[in-house]
Amino acid sequence: MAAAGEGAKKIIIDTDPGIDDAMAIFLALRSPEVEVIGLTTIYGNVYTTLATRNALHLLEVADRTDIPVAEGSHVTITKGTRLSVVDFVHGADGFGNQNFPPPEGKPIDISAPNFLIEQANLYPGKVTVVALGPLTNIALAIQQDPSFAKNIGQIVLLGGAFAVNGNTNPAAEANIFGDPDAADIVFTSGADILAVGINVTHQVVLTDADRDKLASSTGKFAQFLSKILGVYFDYHREAYNTKGVYLHDPTAMIAAINPSLVTYTEGAVRVQTNGITKGLTLLYNKQKRFAEITEWTDQPSVKVAVTVDAPAVVKLVMERLMD
Numbered sequence: 001m002a003a004a005g006e007g008a009k010k011i012i013i014d015t016d017p018g019i020d021d022a023m024a025i026f027l028a029l030r031s032p033e034v035e036v037i038g039l040t041t042i043y044g045n046v047y048t049t050l051a052t053r054n055a056l057h058l059l060e061v062a063d064r065t066d067i068p069v070a071e072g073s074h075v076t077i078t079k080g081t082r083l084s085v086v087d088f089v090h091g092a093d094g095f096g097n098q099n100f101p102p103p104e105g106k107p108i109d110i111s112a113p114n115f116l117i118e119q120a121n122l123y124p125g126k127v128t129v130v131a132l133g134p135l136t137n138i139a140l141a142i143q144q145d146p147s148f149a150k151n152i153g154q155i156v157l158l159g160g161a162f163a164v165n166g167n168t169n170p171a172a173e174a175n176i177f178g179d180p181d182a183a184d185i186v187f188t189s190g191a192d193i194l195a196v197g198i199n200v201t202h203q204v205v206l207t208d209a210d211r212d213k214l215a216s217s218t219g220k221f222a223q224f225l226s227k228i229l230g231v232y233f234d235y236h237r238e239a240y241n242t243k244g245v246y247l248h249d250p251t252a253m254i255a256a257i258n259p260s261l262v263t264y265t266e267g268a269v270r271v272q273t274n275g276i277t278k279g280l281t282l283l284y285n286k287q288k289r290f291a292e293i294t295e296w297t298d299q300p301s302v303k304v305a306v307t308v309d310a311p312a313v314v315k316l317v318m319e320r321l322m323d
């Protein structure tokens, strides 16, 4: 296994595993550019309790039980309990209905938001959060610690559909739809944010042929992923008619590992929190100075990914997962 390189970027992965989360987590563990200092869990692809169990399971597969898992929120930032959980994308167990035995490990005794705050204070400006699910934990950290947005190095998040249709409905991408109020808190927090939306990740496709290649590898990560990928491929064939799957979470992870593979623009992002466009992400490019004072006035700029070197991302993902 690749050890974290000298001067590797410390990352915390906030995750709802999830098939593409599993790929992204394994990818990070095989990438010397980053050092995974913890996983925090959230609902999204599955409920939070199962996300914690799956995160622990992945670390056991990877022989990395030294990495702590902190359990996150079971409800939205507005205490909503009617969660949008997508078992039809990942299977009821989040791992392609493989029903693995429960993990032996347990989460640590501190909540995800508190773990995020603790690590940001311990290494000010040095920790990157790679957020792969709804943004509840990050928003709670921002609310609980007014210096979190300043202390956290960067937040690289998989979320949003910038100037394209969503994947939950025409307006919204799944992670933002999962907790739009939390997402709006994060985008307007002043933290250094890079948002990787499905306008970018839909360009990054793992094909049926790539999957066959992965299955032929004897590597433990490739073997595990080959077992769980079936449901994710079936869903894409059904929903999009594609012969392959979108690499959402791995692409966001690559944006943290090798930022040169994406380009971005900057502006203020706000999130619609209700109505038929609930979960819509809108980027204001600050080209025009509006006379009227509104909810957009003086909002901080964030980075929003616009292009990706898709072949390079797929190549890197394949190389490292087959290693």
Ligand SMILES: O=c1[nH]cnc2c1ncn2[C@@H]1O[C@H](CO)[C@@H](O)[C@H]1O
Residues within 6 Å of the ligand: 018, 019, 020, 021, 045, 086, 089, 132, 158, 167, 168, 173, 174, 175, 198, 239, 248, 249
């Ligand atoms: O069609 C979909 N509906 C809901 N969630 C999805 C779909 N496809 C992928 N994901 C999940 O949501 C995030 C990307 O929006 C990814 O984490 C992916 O696992």
